[in-house]
Amino acid sequence: MLALLKDVIQRRELLGILVGRNLKIRYKNSALGFFWSLLVPLFMIVIYAVFLHVMRFTTNLPMLVVGIITWQFMSMCLGDSLHAVVGNANLITKSAFPRIMLPLSTVLANFVNFLLSGFVLVVYLLVVRADFAHVAWLPLVMLTHLALATGIALLFSTANVFFRDTEHVVSMLLLAWFFLTPVIYSDAMVLDNTGFPPSLKALFFVNPMTGIITSYRMALMGWANPGWPYLLLSLVASLAVLLAGALLFQRCQDRFGDEL
Amino acid sequence: MSEPVIQVENVSKRFRLRGMGTRTFKSAALDLLLPGRAPTREFWALREVSFAVQAGETLGIIGANGAGKSTLLSLLARTRPPTSGRLATTGTVSSLLELGAGFHPDLTGRENVFLAGAVMGIPRRIMAERFASIVAFAGIPEFIDQPVKHYSSGMYVRLGFAVAVEVNPDILLIDEVLAVGDIAFQRKCLDKMEEFRQRGKTMLIISHDLATIQSISDRILLLDGGRVTGLGRPGEIVDRYKAVVRAQQAGAMRREWGSGEIRITGVDLRDRTGQARDRFAYGDLIEADVHYEARQRIENPVFGFSVATDGGMRIYGNNTQIEGHRIPEVEGRGTLHLSLGPHTLGPGTYLLSFSVHSADHRVNYHRVDHGFPILVEGDRPFEGSYMPVQWRGP
Structure with missing residues (x-):
């Protein structure tokens, strides 16, 4: 565990170069380049806004925008992590370097993208005069989000080395997770629904993304409910995922060279 | 150190x-x-x-x-x-x-x-x-x-x-x-x-x-x-x-067949001093001990050998009958000795083959083709077997 951390700190230059490589490659040869990381969520927002409107759901555009942009970071990390190790087989089999740099660099490259789209998000929220009363919590929310994304990336980048079925499982898993997380709806819709038993509501908040997205809305839109304990719950769950991911990765990384 | x-x-x-x-x-x-x-x-x-x-x-x-x-x-x-x-x-x-x-x-x-x-x-x-x-x-x-x-x-x-x-x-x-x-x-x-x-x-x-x-x-x-x-x-x-x-190349080229009344069980190659070897210099004497086993009494068998390039092309072949070395009969195990040389082969790998057949050539008892590789080393890289040459002119 400590060895992994030491590797990361000692070889941060490699991490920086890999992050830069990931960003460059993603938009190489595309005319719109970085704007795609804005256009994709924008299209999703438009589609869901129209869908929710047509289906006569009560919705709120800033809430939808915050939800989709923050969800996008998670879904991109998960998707990219599948190829973080497998897609760099030639590096792994031909050179020795801390393998953890590969999933870590895909997460950080997506994080850079997320920060850029987050900047556009903040401009939008200023335009619609959102309430930034609780913005001081934002760093902790982002840290929780980053920890969860890293943990997930470590788990799935490792799993895909040994089981290529992971890719198919992930596309289904992402879809289910998307609807189980308050991305296009609010946590209140679940909490206030008297039809759900309390145990089911508790389960809803075990999903760390519930607390994370709700906390983003608290920090960026001044929402007061359901309160910060949910963020702490998410933080604990995210750190647990991160720990599990790091342990799995450390156990399996020596075998990457033979499997690829 | x-x-x-x-x-x-x-x-x-x-x-x-x-x-x-x-x-x-x-x-x-x-x-x-x-x-x-x-x-x-x-x-x-x-x-x-x-x-x-x-x-x-x-x-x-x-x-x-x-x-x-x-x-x-x-x-x-x-x-x-x-x-x-x-x-x-x-x-x-x-x-x-x-x-x-x-x-x-x-x-x-x-x-x-x-x-x-x-x-x-x-x-x-x-x-x-x-x-x-x-x-x-x-x-x-x-x-x-x-x-x-x-x-x-x-x-x-x-x-x-x-x-x-x-x-x-x-x-x-x-x-x-x-x-x-x-x-x-x-x-x-x-x-x-x-x-x-x-x-x-x-x-x-x-x-x-x-x-x-x-x-x-x-x-x-x-x-x-x-x-x-x-x-x-x-x-x-x-x-x-x-x-x-x-040895591997020879293994790939090696073929053996025959009716089996007499089998060639092995060939040991040696130099003039009796030392086992498969590398020879130009002009060396190649000594070969051909071990055989006859399951029954066979009269007048003929033992032969040939030398081929590493590609399998035969460049020289001879046998006991041609050379007038008569073997009245064989039975059980035994060894025949062949002295070949001083040889005139150019540098390269050659494959030796050994065979034993009846005096009238009707029955092929056993034949091991290309089973015994040798390496010839020499500083004059002519091809095949040397023949004296004299150039004149222009």
Whole structure:
């Protein structure tokens, strides 16, 4: 565990170069380049806004925008992590370097993208005069989000080395997770629904993304409910995922060279 | 003697070969539910390999394809863990397991150089200092800011080699890279490796180019089937390897058939002094003991032999009948002696065949074609069997 951390700190230059490589490659040869990381969520927002409107759901555009942009970071990390190790087989089999740099660099490259789209998000929220009363919590929310994304990336980048079925499982898993997380709806819709038993509501908040997205809305839109304990719950769950991911990765990384 | 910088102790490497390429959930589940289903085959790429390399030494590694050479280098480069045993290296290691491995086609030459440096753990500051000499060595200044996917394969490998040698490692691992690039670049690589040697760096080199590896190595390690079958002076080990290859070649060409009343059970080749050998100089006497076994009493058998090139073309054949050596009868085991020479063969590999048949040529008892390879060494590289020549004019 400590060895992994030491590797990361000692070889941060490699991490920086890999992050830069990931960003460059993603938009190489595309005319719109970085704007795609804005256009994709924008299209999703438009589609869901129209869908929710047509289906006569009560919705709120800033809430939808915050939800989709923050969800996008998670879904991109998960998707990219599948190829973080497998897609760099030639590096792994031909050179020795801390393998953890590969999933870590895909997460950080997506994080850079997320920060850029987050900047556009903040401009939008200023335009619609959102309430930034609780913005001081934002760093902790982002840290929780980053920890969860890293943990997930470590788990799935490792799993895909040994089981290529992971890719198919992930596309289904992402879809289910998307609807189980308050991305296009609010946590209140679940909490206030008297039809759900309390145990089911508790389960809803075990999903760390519930607390994370709700906390983003608290920090960026001044929402007061359901309160910060949910963020702490998410933080604990995210750190647990991160720990599990790091342990799995450390156990399996020596075998990457033979499997690829 | 200085301290060893590479120590390999009892290293073995096992690969598990599964029925189908990648493991899937289905196969994992089936393996759990039905142990014993489609047993995973094991393959030992290296078995109990031990050796040490001193600082400043150049060790050549030779062996047939699949002997474990590349696996050995990948263990030393630490891209795979050994299954058992211990490897220790002192100092920085740069590996050329594949030229330009890890280059990304969409990145420019410049970006790839810094990426490769970072992968090897060279600080950016130092890479920036060496950048000019890397570009100069690769000889592609005008293309350095182009994506490497537009490079010719020669430019690609030149840049890969340049990065690996210019990072100035203490130990350089090179896997069969002399085979790529044009003659000029190969010359440049050899010069660079010579310069490395003079600066007291340690190198491990895999190559199938035996002449080159013999000339640049201090010692040579011979691997066969994952085991060390030789480690020592280059000339000696290369000769031993060539003998192994000859035996294998002959094995592939070898044919035997016959009715079996008499069988040729073996042939021992010796020199004039009675020493067993399969290498002869021009003009040497080749002595052969032909061992046979007759299941029943056979009268007037005829023993014959022939000499063929390594391609199987017969250049000389003769037998006891033609030479008037009458054998009244044979029964049980026995040995026939043949003195051949002084021979007049040119340098190269030749395949000897032996046969035994009836006096009227109707029954072929046993025939072993191309079963016994010999190597002829000589400084006059004429072809075939020598005949006196005299040139006149013009």
